Amino acid sequence: MKQYATFLFLMSLIIIDSLMAGIAFLLSYYLRLQTEYVNIPPVSAYSGMLLVHVVVVVVVFFLYRLYHRERSLSSLDQFYAIFGAASVGILIAIAISTFFFKNQLDYPRLMMVYTWLLTILLTSFGRLFQARFQRALQARGWAEERILIVGAGEIGRMVWQKIHRSPTLGYKVAGFVDDEIEANTVQDVPVLGRTDILSKLIEQYQINEVIIALPEASHHEILKIVGKCDRAKIAIKVFPNVFQIMAHEVSIGDLGGLPLLTVRDIALRGWRLTVKRLVDVAGSAFALVFLSPAMMLLAVLIKLDSAGAVFFTQERMGLDGNPFMMLKFRSMRPNAEAESGAVWTTENDNRRTRLGTFIRKYSIDEFPQLVNVLLGEMSLVGPRPERPVFVEQFKQIIPRYMDRHREKAGMTGWAQVNGLRGNTSIIERTKYDLWYIENWSLALDFRIMLRTVVSILTDRNAY
Numbered sequence: 001m002k003q004y005a006t007f008l009f010l011m012s013l014i015i016i017d018s019l020m021a022g023i024a025f026l027l028s029y030y031l032r033l034q035t036e037y038v039n040i041p042p043v044s045a046y047s048g049m050l051l052v053h054v055v056v057v058v059v060v061f062f063l064y065r066l067y068h069r070e071r072s073l074s075s076l077d078q079f080y081a082i083f084g085a086a087s088v089g090i091l092i093a094i095a096i097s098t099f100f101f102k103n104q105l106d107y108p109r110l111m112m113v114y115t116w117l118l119t120i121l122l123t124s125f126g127r128l129f130q131a132r133f134q135r136a137l138q139a140r141g142w143a144e145e146r147i148l149i150v151g152a153g154e155i156g157r158m159v160w161q162k163i164h165r166s167p168t169l170g171y172k173v174a175g176f177v178d179d180e181i182e183a184n185t186v187q188d189v190p191v192l193g194r195t196d197i198l199s200k201l202i203e204q205y206q207i208n209e210v211i212i213a214l215p216e217a218s219h220h221e222i223l224k225i226v227g228k229c230d231r232a233k234i235a236i237k238v239f240p241n242v243f244q245i246m247a248h249e250v251s252i253g254d255l256g257g258l259p260l261l262t263v264r265d266i267a268l269r270g271w272r273l274t275v276k277r278l279v280d281v282a283g284s285a286f287a288l289v290f291l292s293p294a295m296m297l298l299a300v301l302i303k304l305d306s307a308g309a310v311f312f313t314q315e316r317m318g319l320d321g322n323p324f325m326m327l328k329f330r331s332m333r334p335n336a337e338a339e340s341g342a343v344w345t346t347e348n349d350n351r352r353t354r355l356g357t358f359i360r361k362y363s364i365d366e367f368p369q370l371v372n373v374l375l376g377e378m379s380l381v382g383p384r385p386e387r388p389v390f391v392e393q394f395k396q397i398i399p400r401y402m403d404r405h406r407e408k409a410g411m412t413g414w415a416q417v418n419g420l421r422g423n424t425s426i427i428e429r430t431k432y433d434l435w436y437i438e439n440w441s442l443a444l445d446f447r448i449m450l451r452t453v454v455s456i457l458t459d460r461n462a463y
Helices: 002-035 043-063 075-100 109-138 154-164 195-204 219-227 271-305 354-361 369-374 388-397 401-406 426-438 442-458
Strands: 145-150 171-177 189-193 209-212 235-238 249-255 258-264 311-317 323-329 379-381 410-412
Touching (some): 002 109, 043 075, 043 109, 075 442, 145 154, 189 195, 219 235, 271 354, 271 379, 271 442, 311 388, 369 410, 388 401, 401 426
Parallel strands (some): 379 410
Antiparallel strands (some): 249 258, 311 323
């Protein structure tokens, strides 16, 4: 049964989508019965429209590649994809129904709206249920994908940790391949050999996917590794070095017949900056009013828990490298850095207070930064601000590090929702920050904010 799991998962998706689309249509019909006081034909008369609706939705989902679902696709990303596909599908279904059932049945606008909204909601719910069931089976070995990681360095180990922490994705790392590391194992994962025997290892270990985790490798080296995988029918993924590729949108133009790539700078400027600021003001003001009772209670608890001030202020570097004082609820004992100096917080840090351990775990200590956002010193979304002492260190060793200060610092960011929080690689965090800056959109900001809420409620990996 397990070897046919991939096919069964696909068929279950098609069946659930069809069922949910059909239920959405029927519910729309009955909602119309409750809201319109006119003579409406019986539901059986709409069977043709129902069939058109279901078939078109499934076909459009297929064309939108929603049946080629990535294992690591988040529920939020899937909702965005369903929203677009279902919207197009409804329009096509209405057009086809109007053509075939013209002068036979009515298809009122209110029922169209009901069908559109319910199709999006119900198919999203159905796919969420199916995804949880599928991941539970994948964690037990169903449709297992065997992975080979090329590169046992920092990035390769980070890829392995991501896979190791997500057993529900159904990935199993067979081992590392590396030309430089002589050890037999890295983090209890075997180093199987060098890249010159890559094709042999793929066949020997029945590998389904190769991940090349060598971001500093040259194009020639990567192509050479890819070439060794050509004979095998496997997926190949390359961890990119964002410093060596352009993250901007690119269009092709010409100069008197000479082809040129035009990079469109979409960093925040003009009206985009105004829109983002309006969202920051509205969001921070609403959050401060909504959270004010909880924040007042927390202030009292902090005073009762330990001696010292309620708030902790610390100099951070923001837009254009200008310093500002960032607000937080105090979570450590007073003068915590008197002996150690400026250091990052570590897991199980003994400088934390009892209440501080709790509020840091759930990122509650960050709530006062809403005041920084309201004052215009920070944004709801952006690169996380660092202390000037660390900025001075990082800018000396990390290319383009200061580019992350082209925009306001944020309470949360693209790096944070992708697991790069706390004492993680600053190089990788910088890559994510630069990608966000160069690919900003309002939809991306809302997506990051939603993922932040989900991460706080589920992961709780802050310290």
